[in-house]
Amino acid sequence: MSASSVEIALVKAGRTKIRYPASVVFDDGTHLVVRAPWAAPGVRDFGFVRFEPGDVFTEHYWRDRWYAVKEVRTADGTLKGWYCDVTRPAVVGDGRVEVEDLDLDLWLSADGSTVLRLDEDEFEASGLADHDPQAAAEALRTLDALEALARRGPAFAEALSH
Template structure:
């Protein structure tokens, strides 16, 4: 991470791990770290367009990502290149670890999508979570993951996901 403002914004490498293997890594601008929450910004790191049917992630999209050291999720605010909010993509993860300029996050398969206007709240990949075997191999982590998804789902339907990011 860059400590000197003259060197430009601080950078980190976001490393997403799934089932013990690196899924993706990408550079991001470090926006803040208060000791509990780490916030970064990065362009869409996927290859080409990813069309989920209810949202498209595409080159030019900007993700402002929020990771917690004490929570089992991350929240990614997704905007078009022009700044229009597409929505929030929430990953259920183990708590994040930032060390030596690397932000490492373990994806636990469960996800939640919340549209920009908050009317479309979707639980995603529950089948992948069930197939992952986490319920058997690490029941405590599985319970924490399900509780985190339930918490985010309830918050999205009541106050909105944005209340987490204030």
């Protein structure tokens, strides 16, 4: 990978869930922003949004925060919304960005009218609260904070730049 590209690796329960190339847009040593096309094969219909070939993800990772935020746009640039993964802080190095998915997610629609907490059942079933209670507590605090920020509307997108 060149200096302007990285491999994104999303790890879940110790296994790589997906990996894909992305172009680096910004990196200040703490906050990394990359851009990548929808990396999974075909369409993924969540009911509240569809991710499909042609969609472009601008992904925000932090080395000191317990989440990653993905701004999702159609091929023509229309904003679909933001998909937020609760993760351990990103590990960046050697042309790779690795994030450990902690099962909790949040969706914020483009118009700000829909804020959904996702996968709380998966989080509960993961056993994280038993084998790493501090990480589980941080994950829940992070989801609560993301939801509160999302419910403030436009402040959400602005907060990504800080």
